[in-house]
Amino acid sequence: MTGLILLAVYIAIFAVSMVIVAWATKQFFTRADFTSLKTVTFGDESAVNANRVASVISVLAIFALWVAFTNSSLPLFKAKGPFEGMVEFTYTATLPDGRSDDASVSILVYPEDIQLTVDANGVAGKIPEKLKVDLGDGFAKNDTLVIPRYGSKLISVFQNDEFKKSDGAIVTHLNGQALEPGEQILLSEGRLALTEKGTPFFEPSTGFRMARLYLPAPEVTTNRFLQLNREGYRNFTLLEHTWASLQRVLLGFIFGALVGIPLGYAMGLTNWARGWFDPIVEFMRPVPPLALIPLMIIWFGIGETSKVILLFLAALWIMAIAARSGVSGVAIAKVHAAYSLGAKKSQILRKVIIPNSLPEIFTGARVAMGVCWGTVVAAELVAAEKGLGMMIMVAAKFQLTDIVIVGIILIGVIGFAIDIGIRKLEGWLVPWKGKV
Amino acid sequence: MSGLLIDNISMRFDLPNGGSVQALKNVTLDIKSGELLSVLGPSGCGKTTLLNIVAGFLAPTEGQVVVNAHAVKGPGPERGMVFQQGALFEWMTVRENVSFGPDMKKMPRNKSVKIVDRLLEVVGLQDFKDKAVYELSGGMQQRVALARCLANEPDVILMDEPLGALDALTREKMQSLVLDLWKETGKTIILITHSVEEALLLGERLLVMAPRPGRIHKEYRLPFAEMGVGADLRAVKKHPDYAKTREEILAMIWEMEEEIMGRTEESA
Ligand SMILES: Nc1ncnc2c1ncn2[C@@H]1O[C@H](COP(=O)(O)OP(=O)(O)OP(=O)(O)O)[C@@H](O)[C@H]1O
Ligand SMILES: [Mg+2]
Numbered sequence: 243m244t245g246l247i248l249l250a251v252y253i254a255i256f257a258v259s260m261v262i263v264a265w266a267t268k269q270f271f272t273r274a275d276f277t278s279l280k281t282v283t284f285g286d287e288s289a290v291n292a293n294r295v296a297s298v299i300s301v302l303a304i305f306a307l308w309v310a311f312t313n314s315s316l317p318l319f320k321a322k323g324p325f326e327g328m329v330e331f332t333y334t335a336t337l338p339d340g341r342s343d344d345a346s347v348s349i350l351v352y353p354e355d356i357q358l359t360v361d362a363n364g365v366a367g368k369i370p371e372k373l374k375v376d377l378g379d380g381f382a383k384n385d386t387l388v389i390p391r392y393g394s395k396l397i398s399v400f401q402n403d404e405f406k407k408s409d410g411a412i413v414t415h416l417n418g419q420a421l422e423p424g425e426q427i428l429l430s431e432g433r434l435a436l437t438e439k440g441t442p443f444f445e446p447s448t449g450f451r452m453a454r455l456y457l458p459a460p461e462v463t464t465n466r467f468l469q470l471n472r473e474g475y476r477n478f479t480l481l482e483h484t485w486a487s488l489q490r491v492l493l494g495f496i497f498g499a500l501v502g503i504p505l506g507y508a509m510g511l512t513n514w515a516r517g518w519f520d521p522i523v524e525f526m527r528p529v530p531p532l533a534l535i536p537l538m539i540i541w542f543g544i545g546e547t548s549k550v551i552l553l554f555l556a557a558l559w560i561m562a563i564a565a566r567s568g569v570s571g572v573a574i575a576k577v578h579a580a581y582s583l584g585a586k587k588s589q590i591l592r593k594v595i596i597p598n599s600l601p602e603i604f605t606g607a608r609v610a611m612g613v614c615w616g617t618v619v620a621a622e623l624v625a626a627e628k629g630l631g632m633m634i635m636v637a638a639k640f641q642l643t644d645i646v647i648v649g650i651i652l653i654g655v656i657g658f659a660i661d662i663g664i665r666k667l668e669g670w671l672v673p674w675k676g677k678v
Numbered sequence: 679m680s681g682l683l684i685d686n687i688s689m690r691f692d693l694p695n696g697g698s699v700q701a702l703k704n705v706t707l708d709i710k711s712g713e714l715l716s717v718l719g720p721s722g723c724g725k726t727t728l729l730n731i732v733a734g735f736l737a738p739t740e741g742q743v744v745v746n747a748h749a750v751k752g753p754g755p756e757r758g759m760v761f762q763q764g765a766l767f768e769w770m771t772v773r774e775n776v777s778f779g780p781d782m783k784k785m786p787r788n789k790s791v792k793i794v795d796r797l798l799e800v801v802g803l804q805d806f807k808d809k810a811v812y813e814l815s816g817g818m819q820q821r822v823a824l825a826r827c828l829a830n831e832p833d834v835i836l837m838d839e840p841l842g843a844l845d846a847l848t849r850e851k852m853q854s855l856v857l858d859l860w861k862e863t864g865k866t867i868i869l870i871t872h873s874v875e876e877a878l879l880l881g882e883r884l885l886v887m888a889p890r891p892g893r894i895h896k897e898y899r900l901p902f903a904e905m906g907v908g909a910d911l912r913a914v915k916k917h918p919d920y921a922k923t924r925e926e927i928l929a930m931i932w933e934m935e936e937e938i939m940g941r942t943e944e945s946a
Contacts, residue, residue, distance in 0.1 A: 575765035578735055579823075583779040583830050584755035593778070597769035674768035677812040 244450050247321075248311060255303045263295050305460065313353070313451050314459030321450040324391040326351050329431040333399055333442055334415035335382040342414065343380035347387070347397055348373055351431075351446045354390035355454040381405055392453045394445035396437065412440050458644040463651075466644040475645065476636060478628045484652060486628040490546070490621075491614045494553020498610060502558040503603065506565025507595070523559055531556035531617040535624055544625040549618065556617045557610040564606020568599020601675045604668040608661055615657045682709040682732070682834055682866060687741035689727050689892075701727040702738070703891035709883075711833070712864045714903050716871060716881030718927065720934045724892025725870045729836050732868065733759050745834065755779065758832030760823050760840045766811045772798070772822050773807045779830025790829075797825040800862075801855065817848035821855070828863065837869040841876065853879055854911055861907045874927050878902055878920060879911055886927060888934055896930065898923065 283289040309318045329349050336342040353359065356367035370388055377383040381404035389395050405411040414420060416434055419427055426435035432446035454462065470480040478486070508515035509523070534552055542548035572595055580594045622631025630649050637645035668675065689702040701724040709715055717725050730736040732743050734753040743750040745757060759765075766775050773794055774781075780790035798804050801821035803814075811819055820840055827835055840856075841849045853876060860867055871877050877884050882903045888895035900923065906914045914920065 573764050575761040576767065578733070578753065579759055579761060579765040579826075580778070580782075581735075581753035582733060582755070582757060582759040582832075583826070584782045585778075586782070589782055594767065597767070600769075672769075674810065674812045677768070 244311065244452065247450060248307060251310075252303065252307060255299075255307075259299045259303070260296070263293070263299070267295075308457070308460050311451050312457050312459040313355075313454065314461060316459070316461060323449045323451050324351075324453075325431045325446040325449070326353060326391055329429070329444075329446070331417045331429070331434060331444075332415075333382070333413050334418070335400070335403060335405070335411050336414045337381075337405055338410040341381075343382040344415075345378055345380065345382035345384045345399070345403070346375075347385045347399065347442070347444075348375055349386075349395075349444060349446075350388045351391055352388055354392050356390075358454065377402065389444065389446060391446060392448050394443065397442045397444060399442055413442055416442060455641055455643055458647060463644045463647050466642075467648045470645065470648060475633055476628070480633075480648075480652075483628050483630050483633050484656065486626075487615075487618050487622065487630045487653075488656065490549045490553055490618050490629070491611070493550045494618075495557045495607075495611060495614050497550070497554045498557025498614075499561045499607065501554075502561030503565045505558075506562040506567075507569055507591070507599075509562065509566045510569025510599075511591075511595075519562070523562055526555070526559050527563065531613065532620050535621055538621075539625065549621050549626070552621055553614045553617055556613050560610040560613060561603070561606050564602050564609075565599060568602030568606075569595055571602060572598045600672045601668075604664060604672060604675075608664050611660050611664060612657065615653070615660065619653055681711050681746075682868075683707075683744040684709070684728075684732065685741050685744060687728070687731060687738045687743065689724065689731065689736070690739045700891035702731075703893050705741075705892070705894055707885070707894070709834075709866060709868070711866055714860050714867045714869070714880065714882040715885060716869045716877040716883070717885045717887060718871060718874060718877040718931070719885075719887030719892075719895070720889055720931055720938060721872075722938075723887045723889035723934075725887060726838055727892065728887075729838050729868065729870055732834075733757055733836050755783075755830050756833045758827035758830055758835045760820070760827050760835065760837040762839045763816065763819065763843045766819055766822055766826070768810070768812050771808050771810060772803060772814070775811060775822055776825045776829050778826060793829050794825075797829050800828075800859070801825045815848075817844050817852060820844065820852060824855070824859065828859070828865075832865070834866040834868065837867065839870055839872060842872060849876075850911060854906070856880055857903060857906050858908060860903075874924055874931070875915070877927075878924055879906055879914065884927075886930060889938060895934075898927075 280286065280289050306318060308314075309316050310321050313323060314320070327350070329351065330346055332344050332346050334342050334344050350370055350373060352370050353367075356369060359367050361367070369390075372388055373386045375384045375386045382399070383402040383404075385397065385399055385402065387395065387397065399413065400406045400411055403411065413436060416427060416436065417429075421427070421436045423436045423440045424438050426433055428434075430447070432444060435443045435445075437443050458466070467480070474480065475483065505515075505519060509519050510516070531552060534555060538548040538552045542551055576594055576598065577590060580590050585593065618629065619631035619634070622629035623635045626632035630653055634646050634649035637643075637649070684705055684707040687702055687705045688700070691699045691701055693699065705728060717728070719725055727736065731738050732750065734743075734750045734757065745754075750757075753759075767778070770778070776794045776797055777790045780793060785793075795804070795807075798807055801824055803818060803821055803825070806814060806818065811822060814822065820843075823840070837856075841852050844852060856867070856869070857880065859865075869877075869880055871880070878900060879902050881898075881900055884898040884900055885894055886896045886898075887893065902914050902917065902920060905917070
């Protein structure tokens with residue numbers, strides 16, 4: 243339900259902001275560059291550029307939705323929240339002999355994450371005590387209880403009454419309204435019902451926001467991030483966890499490239515190597531690195547070695563295939579020209595084949611880095627002492643969703659940064675890419 | 679003596695389906711040192727194959743090529759190649775491209791710089807030395823390719839449609855350049871082209887090849903190349919013999935093309 247509303251709001255933001263920005267752009271900017279003068283743009287891929295305004299709005303929209311649909315304290319638009327506070331209703335107990343009596347039930351609904359929230363002095367909140375209420379007169383006595391938000395409770399109203407269920411007492415009315423077992427009343431504070439067995443039941447309304455357990459608010463996540471930075475998690479600071487993952491990726495990738503690239507060149511340059519390694523590479527290529535984790539653990543244990551070897555294998559085939567296709571992508575005219583200019587084999591390799599294959603190698607490197615980064619997290623999920631994957635896994639076991647989200651965001655940001663880094667390096671080392 | 683002898687060459691390609699293509703059959707050609715030879719013929723008549731054999735990229739099924747009294751066994755620096763396009767090294771600057779040959783020979787830098795500078799001046803690219811090749815226009819790139827070939831001081835220059843990808847105007851300028859370089863350096867040049875006009879202008883000797891199997895169909899000795907050196911090529915084209923020869927060759931090639939079409943239609 244909440245999910246569908248979220249999706250609808252998201253699509254609406256997409257469409258409305260598109261219309262507004264398009265209108266505003268037309269109104270206030272008239273660009274006369276080459277692309278804007280193209281009349282055919284739909285279907286002309288080169289005329290499609292990422293609209294950076296859209297990117298900014300997209301990120302802001304996600305943030306706004308995050309605030310709106312969680313119990314965030316940020317002063318932005320909020321979806322209807324869960325009920326919190328006092329609610330009171332009456333019940334009528336009726337005895338088999340026809341006598342009946344009314345009593346009240348007072349319920350305090352408290353934030354479910356109260357124990358996780360600290361005040362300015364760093365003191366965590368406590369689950370509030372039941373309110374003291376007057377028992378009242380008559381044989382039915384007033385009740386009081388506390389329920390967390392998003393929770394619900396069967397209310398044993400008879401436990402303090404003079405007549406119990408065993409005496410044949412039953413609840414016939416709630417809030418003065420006659421109710422059969424199985425029926426319910428919807429209050430603005432929540433749902434009041436009689437179960438099939440006739441026990442009153444209260445479920446505070448949940449609204450459209452997600453509980454902290456499912457999605458912590460942005461400021462909760464940010465605070466957790468800062469706290470992890472200061473205090474660390476499981477004996478290691480956040481930086482150490484991140485560096486542990488990154489180090490494994492870099493080691494695995496570097497070894498993979500160091501072996502894979504020459505392997506690919508050999509496959510691209512000699513019949514024997516091509517024939518020898520073809521079955522191995524083609525066999526290993528479709529095996530997802532994740533499937534190798536158990537074997538790596540059996541062979542090399544759960545330490546660093548098994549992880550680095552796993553990442554090495556993940557990068558190896560990708561880099562070998564990239565180098566091989568880099569060699570086969572050399573225009574034969576270039577090789578012929580080089581031979582005609584007196585180049586020897588080693589010179590052809592160094593001056594023609596290696597530079598010519600760089601674009602392919604960079605493409606392979608970006609793919610390999612992406613795969614390695616994904617694999618390291620998965621490998622750490624299985625077993626590790628430190629690393630972002632381990633942090634996420636352990637936090638999830640303790641239902642610390644904010645740490646899980648901090649981890650996920652970090653993984654995304656670092657993966658993105660790595661990719662941008664390789665792209666920058668590529669632009670610097672292969673300036674001719676796409677220009678010939 | 680740096681002549682070139684193509685001695686009774688035949689080339690048959692065996693196809694994977696078991697058939698074979700006779701790309702060249704009994705081609706014999708004696709090219710004198712310093713000769714400018716243009717080769718013309720319908721598409722698929724084996725021009726590129728012939729050039730690749732002379733360059734040493736392909737070994738003929740029969741016959742041999744002799745350069746400077748040595749049989750050709752593979753590519754060598756005494757036979758330079760200029761390709762239609764895409765043979766420059768994008769990862770090198772103009773200067774690095776041109777000095778590729780000298781560098782391969784490990785020529786001392788101060789010597790190779792002189793050669794490169796002079797050649798870039800000859801082809802009019804002295805101001806583009808440190809540019810990347812992908813920043814140059816198609817015509818400029820072909821001038822780099824020419825300079826690169828010359829920097830290696832080959833005896834024979836082989837060109838496979840070197841001007842084929844250029845626009846008409848640039849092409850005409852490049853034709854003058856080729857003529858001037860030929861005269862100035864005295865190199866033996868074999869130039870393949872699809873353009874009858876170009877073959878007439880850039881061939882002291884013009885070879886018309888016929889397809890299936892590829893062979894020499896007719897040979898001309900022409901005065902236009904000599905006339906065109908240092909002169910306006912458009913004036914040369916006004917020569918009465920020029921138009922006459924052009925029409926004759928065009929008719930010849932048309933006839934061959936028609937025959938090919940007819941044959942493929944029959945076999946279809
Ligand atoms: N590697 C090869 N394998 C099989 N057949 C080939 C091969 N190379 C060339 N041929 C065939 O040999 C014949 C001559 O080819 P070639 O490329 O020499 O012709 P061309 O005269 O250069 O044509 P164009 O003017 O179109 O460049 C053609 O019929 C071609 O199909
Ligand atoms: Mg050809």
